[in-house]
Amino acid sequence: MLVTELKCGGIVIGCIFDHRIVDGYSADMFISSWADITRTGTPSMFPSLERSYLNPRYPPIYSSSIDNVFAPFLPPSKTVNDQNDDDGDHVLVNRIYYVEGDQIKRLQLLASENGCMRSKVEAFTSFLWKKFALSMEDSGKHNAVCNMAVPVNGRRRLSEGGGEEKEKPMASYFGNVLSMPYGSKKAQELKGMSLADVASEVHEFLQTATNKEHFLELIDWVADKRPQPLISKAFAGEEMSMMVSAGQRFHTMDEIDFGWGKVAFGSCHIPSERTDFFVMIMPGPVNDEDWLVYMHLPLKQINYIQEDAGDVLKPMNVDYLKL
Structure with missing residues (x-):
């Protein structure tokens, strides 16, 4: 944890979490509980460390479908930063944007053209997948494969049928x-698909x-593979892969208060040594209908998306935050 006091009187609080230990849901739970304790002395939710909830079955039972989600980890033979990069286009950079609620609703309507209502996350993920593919096309990588991964929280699924005692x-x-x-598609395929068709692939x-x-x-499969480290299969090969994580229901903006008032701005940050392409959706800091979008992508892809989708993704600034 790092606390920085600004000359204006504001405070910046930073926390480091290792994704091998906790997920984003747990990180949000920790920060929210910490804020509750500083303000009232009691957390609104007591984090549970009871590992028996994830005990594997005996004997383990799993199908080959799990092999399409995770794979044994092997050190990559190359990384994005290993490529010939005289102009710096492949250097990974961090950017933060905001997306207005009306734009999110518009994307959702476009993604639902086939009569199937898609979620806002599905629509936005489809939008980014297509834009990322178009940036690859712009680089001449017509036949290159573009993977899109979306983390899914299993807590609610695992408690199904268990009633309040398990929930x-x-x-x-x-x-x-x-x-x-x-999902995995060639850049050229995604280029020719409508947003609704891409959304169907995501769904x-x-x-x-x-x-x-x-x-x-998945619990049985992981237990069976221990102690071998595992990796999302989307990132196990040499293809271009991006992950879009949906944290728009986290408490960062609307509920967290350390006793000095509601948090004015909150986001995540990926260390520079991480070479995976990552996007995080967070709740809007000003309007409940808006989203904050953090991106950790190569400069070339960032520049293309920002130019081509500037009507949707707008760079975060102090005017928007009303600071």
Whole structure:
């Protein structure tokens, strides 16, 4: 944890979390509980460290479908930063944007053209997947594969059928309870697809991780592979891969208060040594309908998306934050 006091009287609080130990849901739970304690002395939710909730079955039961989600980790033979990069286009950079609620609703309507209502996260993920593919096309990588992964929280799924007795402990479980389904398409394929068609692809691969049995199988599979480290299969190869994590329901903006008033701005940050492409959706700091979007992407892709989608993704600034 790092606390920085600004000359204006404001305070910046930074926390480091290791994703091998906790997921974003747990990090949000920790920060929210910490804020509750500083203000009232009692957390609104007591984090649970009871690992028995994720005990594997005996004997383990899992299908080959889990092999399409995770894979044994092997050190990559190359990284983005290893490429010939005289102009710096492949250097990974961090950017923060805001997306207005009206734009999110517009994307959702476009993604739902086939008569199937898609969620806002599905619509926005589809939008970014297509833009990322177009940036690859712009670089001449027509036949290159572009993967899109979306983490899914398994807490609610694992508590299905258990009633309140199971729901509350799982809701407060502190650790990693994630699956990472993904889709894979060539850049040229995505270029020719409508947003609604891309959204159908996103919806389809997400469906593999929306039931209790998938997470039970995942628990068994992980236990069977120990102590071998694992990785999302989307990032196990040499393809261009991006992850969009949905944290728009986190408490960062609307509920967290350390006793000095509501948090004015909150986001995440990826260390420079991480070479995976990552996007995080957070609740808007000003308007409940807006989103904050953090991106950790190569400069070339960032520049393309910012130019091509400037009507949707607007750079964060003090005017928007009303500071």
